[in-house]
Amino acid sequence: LVLVIKIILLCFIIMILGALKWFLLLNIQNTKITxxxxxxxxxxxxxxxxxxxxxxxxxxxxxxxxxxxxxKTGIALSVILDRVIGLICMGIIILYSMPVxxxxxxxxxxxxxNYKSIYFxxxxxxxxxxxxxxxxxxxxxxxxxxxxxxxxxxxxxxRIIKTMFNxxxxxxxxxxxxxxxxxxxxxxxxxxxxxxxxxxxISIKTLIVDLGLISHTISSVVVQILGIIPISxxxxxxxxxxxxxxxxxxxxxxxxxxxxxxxxxxxxNMVFALPGMFVYFFxxxxxxxxxx
Numbered sequence: 001l002v003l004v005i006k007i008i009l010l011c012f013i014i015m016i017l018g019a020l021k022w023f024l025l026l027n028i029q030n031t032k033i034t035x036x037x038x039x040x041x042x043x044x045x046x047x048x049x050x051x052x053x054x055x056x057x058x059x060x061x062x063x064x065x066x067x068x069x070x071x072k073t074g075i076a077l078s079v080i081l082d083r084v085i086g087l088i089c090m091g092i093i094i095l096y097s098m099p100v101x102x103x104x105x106x107x108x109x110x111x112x113x114n115y116k117s118i119y120f121x122x123x124x125x126x127x128x129x130x131x132x133x134x135x136x137x138x139x140x141x142x143x144x145x146x147x148x149x150x151x152x153x154x155x156x157x158x159r160i161i162k163t164m165f166n167x168x169x170x171x172x173x174x175x176x177x178x179x180x181x182x183x184x185x186x187x188x189x190x191x192x193x194x195x196x197x198x199x200x201x202i203s204i205k206t207l208i209v210d211l212g213l214i215s216h217t218i219s220s221v222v223v224q225i226l227g228i229i230p231i232s233x234x235x236x237x238x239x240x241x242x243x244x245x246x247x248x249x250x251x252x253x254x255x256x257x258x259x260x261x262x263x264x265x266x267x268x269n270m271v272f273a274l275p276g277m278f279v280y281f282f283x284x285x286x287x288x289x290x291x292x
Contacts (some may be wrong), residue, residue: 041065047276089188
């Protein structure tokens, strides 16, 4: 029971942080949307992603928060941008974990032979990430590129091409709020660490084995990246299989043992997300009554 309470508390923290990082993007283009409304929509999407296929939760939460709000295109793009930033952060975690991954597969001699090589790898990686961030900022602040997009959207009459240029133009709204993007990245990485910590706690309590937070972080991130492909509702079964297989490579423990760890984590999350389903059906019923 104590374990369940701890994981539910961590799920609640993940939910708050998830809503906050989305709110940082929403607030740039629509200041009328409150954090409470964002939290409600985020919880709704969180719940549906566990019970439905693919990005159903993202679609529903976008429609839910867009109701009675202007700039629906901007709201939809904030969801996409939030997802993209999340994926980039997962990629960053994998890159920083690369020395550990190579060591597990006995490939560390490829380029990491001592601690100096590891420090050099982290220095180069950090430099490239900072350079990329500054380069993107430079592009968003480029008047020439901005004018090119505006002129192109007016020049082409094809609906699809015009829509694409209009979508790109919306992204330029973020150029004066770059700190919000940085905060979103920091929160995204924090969420990944909390998810890994949740799995880590479950492993210690159920398997009575301590394989370290890094192993659980790598496995958790890889599972979420694989979870982009909608194979089953909430990718149930797929996540367990992937997590257990990766943990097997990381530790050598039996596959089924770690499958149970991820299953317990999923089960607690589904219990935590269940009220969100009632919110969803209540909102549908409320919408039908308003139409009448």
